[in-house]
Amino acid sequence: MNIYIRSMIAGFVATVVLSLLMLMKGMMGLMPELDVISMLGKMAHDMMGMGGAGLAWLIHFMIGTVLWGILFALLYEKLPGGGAVTKGMSFGALAWLLMMILPMPMAGAGLFGMNLGMMAPVMTLVLHLIFGAVLGFVFRALSPSAVHA
Template sequence: MPHSKNKQGYKSMNKYISSMIAGFVATVVLSLLMLMKQAMGLMPELNPIMMLSNMAHMKMGLPESMVVGWMAHFMIGTFVWGLTFSLLFKVLPGSCAISKGVAFSVLAWFLMMILPMPMSGAGLFGVNLGMMAPVMALGMHLVWGVVLGYVYGRLVSKES
């Protein structure tokens, strides 16, 4: 019997590792979308990396550097959102990992709109950046959620 307990613990640990891998991959995809958006000149004022960098500098005294913003972006996407996704997975609406990822991405977007956006000076839902800011951010978060759910679903199904 101890073997099955260890196996369950192993599966549980793999679930968390899988969720961090999925969070990282989804954050890479989101980052590429953000870079493409910037390169095309679409809404340059909507720059979450700059916002994170500025907030880290103003609130925590960290160097005002895009490296700090990128590190925060990847830590949030990989650890905070990745792990939270696995913890909420069973209660999220949806019948498959992808639909659960999409539902989770709406939650992540909403929290971004009411917490860091106002803290960065962009206003609630980023309205100081224009009405397209929350729409564009939602679109990018939905892609992030699809990738998050897809990767997590694939990794967890391989564990079973």
């Protein structure tokens, strides 16, 4: 299987897991002000004049599947970590850092989401580390050597 297809499948699975955790967080009433889908919807509306939850979810899955998936494959050999899961977690931390300094301020949440409180950067870091672990795990599980081992 092509490495980029493999990485996008891994990105999709990791995004599904991340999305389920986000939904569970919302259902438990944890940090309702940290609603990434609402933030993406507002940003899409501000930038393109259209928005809504459907478009926000589509953007969320495109970022996780295509952008982060392909970028993970491109950076894989350079990422710190001895295995795919730790490399994935390193990548998740990098994705978190980029999110904290680019889209968070654009969404009005401030640098590192600090306008949402101290827990925003902590919670998003944990979610990104889980995303990265799943990304690395699935990427490795789909590798040709894992299939034939």
